Every structure is written in C-alpha cells, then in structure tokens.
Amino acid sequence: xxxxxxxxxxxxxxxxxxxxxxxxxxxxxxxxxxxxxxxxxxxxxxxxxxxxxxxxxxxxxxxxxxxxxxxxxxxxxxxxxxxxxxxxxxxxxxxxxxxxxxxxxxxxxxxxxxxxxxxxxxxxxxxxxxxxxxxxxxxxxxxxxxxxxxxxxxxxxxxxxxxxxxxxxxxxxxxxxxxxxxxxxxxxxxxxxxxxxxxxxxxxxxxxxxxxxxxxxxxxxxxxxxxxxxxxxxxxxxxxxxxxxxxxxxxxxxxxxxxx
Numbered sequence: 001x002x003x004x005x006x007x008x009x010x011x012x013x014x015x016x017x018x019x020x021x022x023x024x025x026x027x028x029x030x031x032x033x034x035x036x037x038x039x040x041x042x043x044x045x046x047x048x049x050x051x052x053x054x055x056x057x058x059x060x061x062x063x064x065x066x067x068x069x070x071x072x073x074x075x076x077x078x079x080x081x082x083x084x085x086x087x088x089x090x091x092x093x094x095x096x097x098x099x100x101x102x103x104x105x106x107x108x109x110x111x112x113x114x115x116x117x118x119x120x121x122x123x124x125x126x127x128x129x130x131x132x133x134x135x136x137x138x139x140x141x142x143x144x145x146x147x148x149x150x151x152x153x154x155x156x157x158x159x160x161x162x163x164x165x166x167x168x169x170x171x172x173x174x175x176x177x178x179x180x181x182x183x184x185x186x187x188x189x190x191x192x193x194x195x196x197x198x199x200x201x202x203x204x205x206x207x208x209x210x211x212x213x214x215x216x217x218x219x220x221x222x223x224x225x226x227x228x229x230x231x232x233x234x235x236x237x238x239x240x241x242x243x244x245x246x247x248x249x250x251x252x253x254x255x256x257x258x259x260x
Contacts, residue, residue: 003029004049004060004135007042010034020053027051027138040064049135060139069136071143076115077154083119084153092120094246094255095182095228104180104222105129106168106215107187111140111161117184118157127161128180130168137165172218178260183223185215186230187237216241220258227258 006024008016012034024031032042039050039061052059052068059068079089091113097103103117108129118127131137141163148155164171172183219227231237233254238245243256 002048003027004051005030005032005042005046006051006053007032007034009052009054010036016053016055019055023051023053023058039068051135051139058139058142060135069139071110071140071147073115073147073150073154073158074110074112076112076157077150079112079116080119080154080157081151083116089116090248090255091116091184091228091230094257095184095226097121097182100124101181102126102179102224103128103182103184104172104175106172106183106185106219107131108140108163109136109186111144111158111163113184113186114161115144115154115157117182118160119153123156123160128164128171129161130164130166130171132165132167134165137163169212169215169218172215172222175218175222177221178224179222181224181226183219183227184230185219185228220260223258223260225260227260229256230254231256 004027006020006027006029008020012020017033021031032046037045039052042050043061043064050061052061057070059070061068083089083092095103095117097117097120099120099122101121102125103114103121105111105114105117105127108114108131111129114127114129118125121127131140144158144161144163147158168185216227229237229243230253233252237243238254238256241258243258245254245256248254
C-alpha cells in the first residue's frame, strides 16, 4: 500500500501540528509541514496520497481532481428521523431488522447503512462493519467515534458500530455458523452511476473487490435469518446466487434476500 503523507490545514497552530503528527504516528507514516502548499502540489512533490488532519475532520486525498474522502453521516440522520416519525426504510424492511438483532455489514463505506442498523438494533443489538481499505477504515472509524453534529440518537448509533479493517470474505470465513441474524452485502461499485457524485471520493479511495462464490457461501452459513444484497438493478448477482429480488420502481438499486 502506498501510505499517504499527513499534513495540517493551510493555517496551522501548534495544536494542529501536534494533531497531524499524532495521526502520522498512528498510521506509521510521515508528517510533512504544510508550508502553505496546496494538496495538489504536495501530491505532486511526494507522489503519494495526502491526509489533511484537521481539528474538525480528517480528509483523505487520493486524486487531485476528485474531492477528498471524509466522514459525514450522509443520509443516515434523515433515514433515522423518518423511522422515528413512523416511516419506513427500505433496507430495514428487507432485512427485517428489530431491536436486539446482530447485523454484519460486509461493505462499510461511510457506514450509513450500519448507522441505521445500529439505531434499529439498539443497545441490546450488535452491528459489525467490515471495510477492506485501511485508510477508509481509519477515516470513517475516527469519524464514527468523534463526529458530533447530529442528534444524540444518531451519535449513539454511530458509537456502537464495531469497525473491522478486513476483507468481508476473510471475516466471514472465521465466523461461527449462524452467528449473525443478518448478513448484508452492498457491492456499490459493481456499476458506475455517473450522477452519484457523492460516492466519487469513496470510489477513488476504497477497495472494490466484487463478491465471489466463497463470500456468498459463507454469508449463508453465518446468517441466522437472512442474507441481504443491495445491488444495481442490472446486476447478475441476484440470479446467480438465488436471491429473491425486491423490485424498486424508478431506482437504480434493488434489494434481494435469501431466507435461511
């Protein structure tokens, strides 16, 4: 892996420098003073990605022409508010999620689905989120632990997520049979959707291995109630692995499930 350099924002104080040095130490990489250089210039000089360790958020720059990856709750807060108001959520419905459930998210990304699942399963439940890319794991894991600009119930849901830096197939292989109520798969980059600009930083930064037969076999073994797949409506995964597809008119993504 091409480890990033770590730097500060454009106008750092002593605390900012100490923070960036601490992040560099955690990542086992180099701290580079900013010296008013742009991120593009730093990437050109060092030939490596750049982490800007700011006091408000950490940004991970992998491409000077793509916005950086940073943690934000995305639609999770809106989805949770809808659930609190008596509305429904497509993922929650297809998973059949309820308080106390155990939920394994095999493709964490920005952890929006994991946050919603954590809200529904509550303190008595358990949500584990796998992310293969170590830098995405670090940036999102830090955000889940420190983000503060959301209602308390959203923040509590974020804090409960157990983040694992691992390939989902490796994690599943080491799980006991029937150890999670729901195993959730969302191979979001199987097809590129041009208008999904919000995913561009994650697409640039993350690991995007497509699911294989071993992963689906282990997912069925590990799930107690359901394996759930979210994929592009043109995806062949639904038919290939025997999912019951739930059609969603006028949406690019459909859900499918295998009942255990």
